Amino acid sequence: MTTIKDVAKHANVSVATVSRVLNKKGYVSKDAEEAVLAAIKELKYRPNAVARTLYNKSSRMIGLIVPDISNPFFPELARAVEDIAMTYGYTVVLCNADENSKKEQQYLEALKQKYVDGIILTTNQLAFSDYSELDVPMVALDRVIGERIPTVVSSNEDGARTATSYLIKNGCKFIAHLRGPKGLTTAEDRLRVSEK
Numbered sequence: 001m002t003t004i005k006d007v008a009k010h011a012n013v014s015v016a017t018v019s020r021v022l023n024k025k026g027y028v029s030k031d032a033e034e035a036v037l038a039a040i041k042e043l044k045y046r047p048n049a050v051a052r053t054l055y056n057k058s059s060r061m062i063g064l065i066v067p068d069i070s071n072p073f074f075p076e077l078a079r080a081v082e083d084i085a086m087t088y089g090y091t092v093v094l095c096n097a098d099e100n101s102k103k104e105q106q107y108l109e110a111l112k113q114k115y116v117d118g119i120i121l122t123t124n125q126l127a128f129s130d131y132s133e134l135d136v137p138m139v140a141l142d143r144v145i146g147e148r149i150p151t152v153v154s155s156n157e158d159g160a161r162t163a164t165s166y167l168i169k170n171g172c173k174f175i176a177h178l179r180g181p182k183g184l185t186t187a188e189d190r191l192r193v194s195e196k
Contacts, residue, residue, distance in 0.1 A: 002045040011039035022047055061091045063111035063119040065104060069096040074122065077141065081120060090117065101125040112136055121145060124185075142186060156189035 004022075008015045013032050020026040021036040028036075039045070064081050066074040082092045093116065097104040104125045111119055118137040128146035131138060140151040167175050180187025 002043045004045075004047075006043055007036065007039045007045050010043055011035040059115045059117060060089055061093055061114065061116045063093050063095060063107070063116045065095045065097055065107055065111075065119065065121050065123050067097055067099045067123040067125070069094075077122065097123050097125065099123075099125065105130065108134055121149075144185060154186070156186050157192060160190040 004015055004018050008018045011018065011032070013036060017028055017032050018036050018039075020028045021033050062081075062085055064078055066078065069075060069078075078092070078094055085092045093111065093114075095104075095107040095111070097107060104123055108119070108126075108130070112134050116136065118139070119134075121131070121138060121140045122142050124140070124143040124145050128149075131145055131149060138149050140149050142153055144151050144153065164175060177191065179191045182188075
């Protein structure tokens with residue numbers, strides 16, 4: 001396996017010069033840059049992803065934590081997140097928390113140790129402080145976790161109201177509401193409309 005030292009030797013430059021070319025940081029003469037790029041191509045060098053992650057403290061990965069992958073909503077969500085992330089050069093790491101706070105905490109710690117560039121949460125099993133202490137950019141989907149974590153949610157009350165109105169306009173006389181789990185904000189919002 002070709003190393004950065006092999007590339008430096010082949011290009012007749014220092015390891016630091018190769019590093020500057022790879023990381024696009026610092027001054028490198030045009031001749032040295034061309035020699036390094038030619039050596040990389042000739043030797044078929046591939047940078048060590050683990051070393052780059054440790055050096056840059058960035059992995060080009062995003063963690064996606066879902067509460068239950070068997071719920072049909074979450075595989076569709078994961079697919080959409082993955083499709084968009086790939087267009088920006090990110091890989092998505094899917095974590096199924098199984099509605100288990102201990103498992104969710106383990107995933108959060110593992111993602112932080114892997115230097116993920118961000119976490120998308122669709123769970124809220126833990127306290128706000130558990131999330132904020134991680135010092136990793138986060139976005140919550142479909143769940144409000146805290147004021148300082150950006151959140152993307154549907155307007156559940158408006159959606160329930162629109163669906164109910166549609167059924168009534170189409171002649172439905174007896175409408176059943178199948179609620180989600182107690183304590184889940186989205187389910188509570190939808191139930192509030194059906195009770196009115």
